[in-house]
Amino acid sequence: MRLLAVGISHRTAPVELRESVDFGRGGLETALSAFAARGLGREVVLLSTCNRSEIYLGADADAADACARFMSEYHGISHEAIAPHLFVHRGPDVAQHLFRVAAGLDSMVVGEPQILGQVKEAYAKASAYKATGALTNRLFTSAFSVGKRVRSETGLGEGAVSVSYAAISLAKKIFGDLTNLDVLILGAGEMAKLTGVHLQAQRVRQLSLVSRTLSTAEALAQRVGGRALPWDRLDKALTAADIVIAATGAPDPVLTRARVQEAMRHRRDRPLFVIDIAVPRDVEQDAGNLEQVFLYNIDDLRTIVQENLARRGAELERAEAIVHDEVTRFGAWMQSREIIPTVVALRQRFEAIRTSELQRLEPKLAGLPPEARARLDEITRLIVEKLLLTPTEQLKAVSDERLIVAYADALHKLFALATDDKSGAREREPEKVS
């Protein structure tokens, strides 16, 4: 059985096409059953995220074209529209691809952590649908361990790589838990709205909005789920807030050092995190020198993002090394599987000869006491074991595919092994997944 991966991703297709081939839309189970109905392979996992739509298949025959057709027909798109955007991986390349995906190396934002969870979910769904088997089980559990290793052994997933995420991770580093915090947003523009939405997603306790015109603040407050305050309540709101996001279009600083200092006086040393994303700036730079005031402006946040991106770049090599490592290991496992049916057939052949010889000699052995017969059985079994020990070890160590085929052919001819035994090993129970 061979591995095959067919799909499209953000690397090969534009977003409109990716959206139209999303397997998750109609439910993965439906897609799995539609796929199973075609009988293309024995094992399948469908991975569908907003950046990729991929089929992982374990099949005896090469089904790349059939998979492509399934994709176009299932989603009702012409084959011609999809075909140029499809990628196809075979054999060890499938492992290489999936491991890089699971590690976040193939993601749009390299190192983003969500993808590992999405891969796990895709596998769990396929597994629940009983679409997986020994090959895909091993493939995906290896992928999970690659993802885990990359996360714990490299700094690839570390550090915020967007300005709003950088601000939120800073807030978490100052306050720990954000759910008890009051957030004050100054201004009602697009930036203010975006930040408000981000913070609301963090479930802060209260989101207050202050704008020069109360009506715009009210309109925004309704959209992001906060409360609007009139401009003259600014100082009071400043005293109560833990995080202030300044995003007004004012030409001069709204928050002067004196104003912040006055607010701090009433706060009894409670830390205040001020994020100034306005251009020109809303907060006097000097205010950041006040004890317990942490002031970051948009440039500071951008610098952090740049640093994090650069650091991720440096970690890429280590992550790729881990992937390479695991691909080699997986490849060796796959190769050793190829020879297993031959090994099993060989052993069965030897055992058959031994038992038939013992049966042939049965009349002569009948007079022996039971202990002697047991001893005889044991000795012949040991001879067979000893004869087979080295060849078995040697065969299992072969990792060159052509050599495996050559060995298998030679053994089948030399020992007249039954060809239908070849599938014997493949019907083994699926491995337990931990």
Next chain:
Amino acid sequence: MPGWLPLALYAAAAIAYLVHFARREPHVGRTATALLAAGIVAHTFLIGMQTVQAGYAPLVGTTAAISAFVWLLGLAYLYVELTTDERAMGMFVSALLALLSVLPALNPDVEPRPPLLRSPLFTVHVLSMLFAYASFALACVVSITYVLLFKEIKAKHLGFFYSRLPALQVLDVMNGRAITVGWLFLTCGVVVGGIWAMQIHSSPDPRAQAMSVEDPKILVALLCWVVYTFALFARRMGGWTGRRAAWLSAIGFVLVLLNFVPVGYFLTRSHNF
């Protein structure tokens, strides 16, 4: 059991915590915790054996007190680590444990207990003081990490400590709690010590005679109490949190250490048992 075994294990734990802090490999962290736990277990056996041999808890003399302090600090830290799953402080704590363990390891003999110290008040006094000091040690370590992280965030240079330490507010709360617990035990220790000193004042022992505020050991201990009382109430009333509280905590523990080692060994006339 050899007297140096806890020292060796604490030192090994300190190295492991350091490696874990720098590289953040989970298995190194677990090794560090295991080494520390092994050190504490070995130390427990050692103290237990000494107790059985001598027939009383080995709390007589500065060296024995340091040993008991190390043991209590190790236990307290291990409790904090296991409940918070936070190993960043382990590096500092285990280094302190290893450093202080040198003295008991060099001088492992249990000192004879003079009749003066048979009172249960003595045991309560010593244990309270030591537990207070252990809490203050933890508070100090938390404060050091607070200041390090504070500097990075203020300087907008998010680097080494930023990715390794818990949030500032969390560290501040931990500092406050450790000081509160320490203050309670310190107060208890000072009060019990005072009562005990009054009880033995008629004893002809010159050390009992020297039990007064003029003795450096007692004076510095009272100074510690003043510093931590201020830290405690300034936090509640005046909002002395964050960096100022962290510095206060560090200064307080410097006093504790001074009182413990140089004053305890060389200067005191009342506490030199």
